[in-house]
Amino acid sequence: MSRLAPSARGSRLALLVVGLCWLAVLFDGLDMFIYGSVLPHLLETKTFGITADQAGDLGSYATFGMLVGALTAGTVADRIGRKRLMIGCVTLFSLASGICALSGSVAVFGLGRTLAGVGLGGLLPTAISMVSDYAPRGRGALVIGLLMTAHHAGGILSAYVAKWLVDPVGWRAAFWVCVVPLAFAPVLVKLLPESLSFLVAKGRTDEAHALAARYDVELPAADGKKSAADRWDALLALFRGREWIQTLLYWLASFGGLLLVYGVATWLPTLMRTEGYELASALTFVVVFNLGGIVGMLVAGRAADTFGAPRISAIWFALTAAGVYLLSVHLPMGVTTLVVFLTGVFLNSAQTMIYATVSIRSTPDNRATAVGWTSGMGRFGAVFGPWLGGQLLAAGHGDWGFTAFALAGLSSMVFIGIAALRTARPGARAGVDQELVTAH
Template identity: 80%
Template sequence: MAVLVLGLCWLAVLFDGLDMFIYGSVLPHMLAEKSLGITPDRAGDLGSYATFGMLIGALTAGTIADRVGRKKLMVACVTLFSLASALCAVSGSVAAFGLGRTLAGVGLGGLLPTAISMVSDYAPRGRAALTIGMLMTAHHAGGILSAYVALWIVEPLGWRAAFWVCVVPLLFVPALAKFLPESLSFLVAKGRTEEARVLAGRFGTELPAAAENAAGKVTGKKAAGERWNALVGLFRGGEWAQTLLYWLASFGGLLLVYGVATWLPTLMRGEGYELGSALTFVVLFNLGGIVGMLLAGRAADRFGAPRISSVWFALTAVGVFLLSVHMPLAVTFTVVFLTGVFLNSAQVMIYATVSIRSTPENRATAVGWTSGMGRFGAVFGPWLGGQLLAAGNGDWGFTAFALAGLSSMVFIGIAALRGSKRAAPGSDTPQGLLTAH
């Protein structure tokens, strides 16, 4: 495995996770202090601003990455969400804070699918899902870091200091620009085959197959009208149904992920737990996410990512619903941890499925649009939690999120059944990509 590629992408996604989870971690402080005049319903709106930005970033990331390269896009995304955090730190109004979170969301949404596509290029044969799972542990390590930032920095220095911490990734940008190699798939698609072959040899991975034209010759740079072929290809023949199933599953999954990420500390305080315990839930939730990524990656490489995702969503729905029941603290800690194990990796296994079953030339577009369509759910989740909390129906927030998990279980389950009829043995690997005929 190209340890350098995975390591650099891991650090980038760590900062992505910190920036994503920091709002939910400091939100109880902001609500208690009535900072910027924030109320629960307005807090939900602000949470949705970031996920709306992520929608824009995810929808455009694949197309931009396929044109300018995934390395340049990753550098741009880290720079953008770091500078946007500085805007949040100095904001004097809800409008300025909301603009900062929206711009941060654009960078956050563009980084994840690009990093996933990057490590998929350098993953060993038969280990794509596990490699993606290892990458996504960084996202939850960032969530853990956000809880400790809230515990150690916000109390003495205030909530603005937490967003200044999120500017620190700017120091990482020069190393990312210097040492991260370009995507192999991008180089092959652009006709830079010799450069790609050198990189593949250096990092001990296989060179992606180059696309061929009707004359059987390797194609180089795409014509302007061909840039949309990757997107159109997701709907050719009978593939529209499979594509829509992935998008619907991603919608419910991200509604659940970002709804819980935004409101978990606040909802648990509403259940009667102290702030320290509520932030401990964030740590446990993300520790569970790290364990879940590793377990799900291994299981998905053996049994198939869509099957594992379906089972994981079912278990997530049970765990989230149980959080609405007041239980002994030790039991609640256990439920939060196990919910983190299943919830976070269930969504990532959707991305793993799409990445593995896409051709190299349209992989970034396929993952980006699946993530992007799911971002509609990510926008809706924080807003929904805010509305329920403002209406005094916080308990219903857990129920609503559980129902979202059940819907994703159904959609990815159907996709798994359809995929099992099409997939040939050994095709669920990066080198034996299923083109979804």
């Protein structure tokens, strides 16, 4: 048998890396969405005596853990390597799901969700870096977009796990399924290569050159790390002159956007139950919502390239707000399913368009800082969203849940719309795609 040509070997390696990272992100999505999928059962059976406001707190624990994981992932990856960090993240959120499955109290369950969130928050940016290193030349945006679909595929899987296991076996079985990815960690150890960017950054150039030449992939350029003073100056630049107005608008838009994303992701099945739908139907909406998310991720970039990211972000948030509000109205099943699908299309990509807007309108030397801090401020909205839904439900205002989330979408539309009125900086397009997806 003849040996593979270099380009074929590079394609084979890219397929391997993308496939492994896609599965890891699939498990990430499963673990993230499983709580929202089993939450209606937990509340109806009064598991641990859990109340609606406690349920909201538990949802926020995971998103707080994600904030910690996302903020620390880069530093940890620079020390131990992206491959080891990915393995560590998969191991952490799998074992944390085991803690949830074994828990006998709200406190222990909350600890499990917090630890799971740390692993979940660290995995996605690390996986994106990995596939970017090994993507075939000219296909970087394509493979990143493909990777992002895995998270929503995990959300779809979580709904089916809940439908198949919770009623006949119990809610703990759903979390035991989330422990299964632990068996995937040895596969990553054996098959996943180390990040080329990490090898270059650590001065292991011979190893990096050999790997890049063997599989015909492009070797990343050495990344000149900024000093602490440089990073501080880049942050201060976001507030010099009248830039603080623009920066604040972006942060507020991101806060409302992620409040909406994680609030709906956590409470969608439960709120649909309060609207009178059966549990099976409520979980079907989770499937449809995430199918919309996959479609939205595939079409948003093209729409933004045609009409501009700021305009698309504002329009997407307006359509999201309309869709979320309509979910509070008991419509015929077919109409509701369509509304849930379209809401998933717009909601899950509207936030990404905020990052695109920030990236396009930032100078090249300050872009990473601007996008990173916009994402970081938005993460506080991700923590607040699940808590807000729980407070409304606990106060007997579950019917206001969708309205509150719709108002968050409208606020993001207003903030990003005002920010977009400022003149865009020219020549800031390069590098947008990877940075905006990594921030998400």
